[in-house]
Amino acid sequence: MQFGVSSYSFQPLLRRQEITLEGVFEQIAASGGTHMELATLTIGHDLEAMMDYELYEDAGTRGRLEAAAANTGIVLSGLCIPASFIGEETGTRRAQIDRAKRYVDLCADMGVGFLRTDVVPWALRPESYAQVEALFPVITEACIELADHAAARGVVTSIENHGFLMNSSERCRRLVHAVDSPNFRMTLDVGNFLCVDEDPLMATQSCLDIASFVHVKDFLRRKRYPGPGWLETLGGRHIVGTVFGFGDLDTHALVRAILRSGYDGYVSLEFEGNEPTLMGCDTGLANVIRIFSEVKAELAA
Template identity: 90%
Template sequence: MQFGVSSYSFQPLLRRDEITLEGVFEQIAASGGTHMELATLTIGQGLEAMMDYELYEDAETRGRLEAAAANSGVALSGLCIPASFIDEDAKARRAQIDRAKRYVDLCADMGVRFLRTDVVPWALRPQSYAQVEAFFPVITDACVELAEHAASRDVVTSIENHGFLMNSSERCRRLVQAVNSPNFRMTLDVGNFLCVDEDPLMATRNCLDIASFVHVKDFLLRKQYPGPGWLETLGGRHIVGTVFGFGDVDTREIVRAVLASGFDGYVSLEFEGNEPTLMGCDTGLANVIRIFDEVRAEIGG
């Protein structure tokens, strides 16, 4: 098992030019991490530029990433991209699928084996169960095509339990089963289940057998609105990110479940709290490594 950090965790510093991509690799190495997962949304100047950014068009940045990985000893483990396969306009939907396939090719060319793509916009909240059912075969067809291309390049693609519509352990399991390919799995985010009010421990246990990558994070959870900056869940509760180990997620039992499952791949910390970024990343990663070590010792692994 290898522990690292998603570039998403450093997004506030990257946006303000207070850290470079090279600095992210160095910071992870100094904190004891061995890999960095790149969310392409974190590269670019300003939010609008980030939304339009395509790494496959940026040879200079690809070279910087490869050099930084080599110099720091921190591997580039995976890429995460936003995507949506449900556009009613056939041309726009085709462009999204072809774009995702280009990222499969980019992963293969860079020696990166894992690609996570969204399949619907993150913020889209389902209006009805019927809406989800209507989207499901459209999403499945796109993911089948993506998985077939990924198989030809020895890349593993995945859906993440991300946002509000394609979230929940059962919905993710259903899609992975429908695609039915070893090249389409799940990026299992242990905290994101809270967005749809599912218990993170139970949901994590339900999905570990289909996980190709694991994201660890922590949240504070409140039933009543605490004030600005908190995200409202699908069921009307409120969450905000915090340092891993500081919040209300049962992190130790989730770690126990991960170890018991036999998962032995990449584990990425995603810090998205209000605490200072470097503190959240450094302390969070230290807690991840410590808790995994402690629980491993407890179970004799």
């Protein structure tokens, strides 16, 4: 098991230029982590620049990432990119698939083994079950093509339970089994199931056998709207991120499920709370490492 942090956790500091990419590697090393997962949306200083940014076009930043990894001993474990394989405009879907394949090539060239792509826009909420059923074969076809390309380059691609439409344990499992490739798996986020009002522990347990990467995070949950800054779930409840171990998720039970499953890969902390960023990342990662150690000892006793 290797513990680290997603660059997404440092996005507020990166956006305000209060920390550099090199500083993120250094911070993770100082906190006891061993790897960093890079979300390409964290590169750039405003939202428009982040949305348009392409790492495969930026040799300078790739060099900085490789040098920072070498200097700190922090492994660059995976890349995460936004993507949508359902574009209806002429050429849009094809361009998105080809772009994802270029990131597969980039992973292979940089020695990064894992690529997570979205398959629909994060904010897209399903209008009906029929809509999901109509989109499913379109998404599956694109993921099969991507997985075939990844197999040729030795990279594992994945869907994440992310957003609202292609979320839930059932939809993620269904897509992974429909693609039916060892090079297409699931980035399992233990907290994101709340976006579609699914129990995080039950959903995590049902998906661990298809997980290629694990994200850990924590949320506060409320039945009624508490005020600005809270995300409304698909079922009308409200959640907000917090420091791992500070929230309402049963973190010990989630860790116990992960360990009992035999998963032994990368675990990335994703901090997206309102607490100060460095405190959220440092304390959160310390809690991740501590809770895994405690539960491992419990299971061995």
